[in-house]
Amino acid sequence: LASLLPPVKSTPLKRIGLRLQRSISLHHDNRTAAPLPPSSSLTMTPSKRRDSKLWSETFDVRTGATQTLSPKEIKRQEAIFELAQGEQDLVEDLKLAKKAYHDPMLKLSIMTEQELNQIFGTLESLIPLHEDLLGRLRDARKPDGSTEHVGHILTAWLPCLSSYTSYCSNQVKAKALLDQKKQDRRVQDFLQRCLQSPFSRKLDLWNFLDIPRSRLVKYPLLLREILKHTANDHPDRQHLDEAMLMVQSVVADINRQTGESECQYYKERxxxxxxxxxxxxxxxxxxxxxxxxxxxxxxxxxxxxxxxxxxxxxxxxxxxxxxxxxxxxxxxxxxxxxxxxxxxxxxxxxxxxxxxxxxxxxxxxxxxxxxxxxxxxxxxxxxxxxxxxxxxxxxxxxxxxxxxxxxxxxxxxxxxxxxxxxxxxxxxxxxxxxxxxxxxxxxxxxxxxxxxxxxxxxxxxxxxxxxx
Structure with a gap:
């Protein structure tokens, strides 16, 4: 879970903006490798910049059963919808990172398989994890778009987040190696072409690799927002309270282990x-x-x-x-x-x-x-x-x-x-x-x-x- 430009507090996950500053000056890799194909071959179908979607805009609350919802309940539905929408965006970004960056660099021998494994870590294993939560949230959604209960879904799914420990703990080494490899002209050229392509939304590779950590630290905030608009006597309240305690514990544990991993990395350097x-x-x-x-x-x-x-x-x-x-x-x-x-x-x-x-x-x-x-x-x-x-x-x-x-x-x-x-x-x-x-x-x-x-x-x- 730890290269920035103002003092970087050693917090494993937040990274923060956790950028890890590196000033590595290395010689270019002199390996003989096939030249990169023309930039046009790397360009993917342009994708629109993501628009922020609201539950009330996606489902017409003026008709059907939802027209009787109170303002507080509408805000609750918005918070639940934001949770599901974020899962969908995350799954898309994780798949994009693999399809647009990992696989082409491996196929073109821009980096070795070992180097890519170090940089991408266990990213691919996170995709089915979040597809699972997204599927559960969609199944819980009624035909009119509203969702009655999510607490039981979260309490059953949140323990899966423990798999984030290895991914976040690897980030400091991944960032160091990525910065090192950027000194290689072929890597530099490939990443620059990706950055200029519409599919990247002007995000560089590290932005995509850091998305899981950013999502992880957001779960307590998302649950807090749902709880804020859930009445004390709501049937979902107890499960949501349990989910909040669970996510705080999981995040704290991952944060601790990531911090220890980062500390050990720098001690070794x-x-x-x-x-x-x-x-x-x-x-x-x-x-x-x-x-x-x-x-x-x-x-x-x-x-x-x-x-x-x-x-x-x-x-x-x-x-x-x-x-x-x-x-x-x-x-x-x-x-x-x-x-x-x-x-x-x-x-x-x-x-x-x-x-x-x-x-x-x-x-x-x-x-x-x-x-x-x-x-x-x-x-x-x-x-x-x-x-x-x-x-x-x-x-x-x-x-x-x-x-x-x-x-x-x-x-x-x-x-x-x-x-x-x-x-x-x-x-x-x-x-x-x-x-x-x-x-x-x-x-x-x-x-x-x-x-x-x-x-x-x-x-x-x-x-x-x-x-x-």
Whole structure:
């Protein structure tokens, strides 16, 4: 369930807008392959842009039994119809992704079967799952278009959503490989032709691959809307209440597992220049709160990761035919020893780190600073966000992560005051969010020589699936 441009909160599913930012520079694949056919052969029958359909527009509520429905019941029917219509759209998009992207790229040897399996994951297996729900909803619809009960349908079907775990958990690897393959000219050309074709509705391949996750995080909202217009004494009420609890539990579980999968992926992409940089707080982390790109006062880009108990500053490294890796360039900072300071735009401190670093006020906007002590020496990093919104997102995320880490430390100390150590922290998942990665600045220094840090990008997890 986790490449964006404002800080991306590490929320497995929401992804968010969960775009996963990648800056992978790779050599083109030199394999000998059949040339792509003319673009005309890739063009599919144009499809109309989808129009929003209402239940009251699809079925004439002025005639038949539906003319006696109350305004509240009409809104209930609209909500149920929206659920069914969304299932139909989802099934069409999943089939399109396979027919227009997966199958042609396999047939034309644009990508290998193994690469396509990694990128598309278990997408094909989701099609019959949603066809099943769509069929049940249609069968429950009366001749006049109204639907009396959907709660029992949902309580019977929702457990099937557990199959989303593998799909969403694979997304971070899928996105990394897709971004890597886009460096291949044949892949680039094929995807561009698809984007220009009417069938794509101007959506790129990743938009289609992310549709299942987007649909998943929407189920609690759809059920909440149906419940909102269902009277307490309605026969369907009890089943709908049960369905709401079920979907929230399923989504939360998928979100947790997706978050752990994303966290593990990035831990495996970390490169250590020296053994002393390895930290148990990183190894034991199960949650990646946020991550993203920063810039320092010299314009050097960094990629910063906020794990549940530590802040890690890295530089991205692009290796030939490999997903981007992240080289640690500073010692990891335990959150329990980290101090956070919001810096006003244009702020200049006497003896501080910002004075003289920029030629104009514009470049001193959207800064915040973290500081800590290492072996008795005060160290600071000042980060610059791309805009005020991203800055606030980062500040909020760091504050929450630190608060949770401190509470965890205190709880452990109460349990065993003599034996508890900071390195013994058990992972405590934070509520993940979907942030967008944003450029930042890093500054470093000691004592009064406060330094400047650079880039920070938060990772996409925010909707709990509703923030994934």
């Amino acid at each position: 970390l490169l250590y220049s020296e053994e002393g940089q390895r930290d148990q707080l990183i190894d034991r982390s199960k949650t990646l709160c946020c991550h993203g790109e920063l810039k320092n006062n010299r314009g050097v880009k960094l990629h910063v990761f906020l794990f549940q108990n530590t802040l890690v500053i890295t530089r991205s490294v692009s290796l030939h035919n490999q997903p981007v890796s992240y080289q640690l360039c500073r010692q990891p900072i335990p959150l329990t020893r980290l101090d956070l300071e919001d810096l006003s735009d244009g702020e200049m401190r006497v003896g501080g780190s910002i004075r003289g670093a920029f030629s104009n006020t514009e470049r001193t906007k959207n800064f915040f600073r973290v500081s800590y002590r290492a072996e008795g020496q005060p160290l600071t990093h000042s980060f610059q966000a791309s805009d005020a919104f991203n800055k606030q997102q980062w500040i909020n995320c760091i504050r929450q992560a630190k608060e949770a880490a401190v509470q965890q430390l205190q709880a452990g100390a109460r349990l065993d005051p003599g034996a508890f150590r900071e390195t013994d922290l058990d992972p405590r998942p934070l509520r993940e969010r979907d942030l967008d990665p944003g450029p930042w600045s890093e500054l470093e220094g000691r004592g009064n020589d406060r330094g400047r840090a650079e880039g920070f990008q938060g990772r996409r997890r925010g909707d709990g699936l509703p923030a994934v």
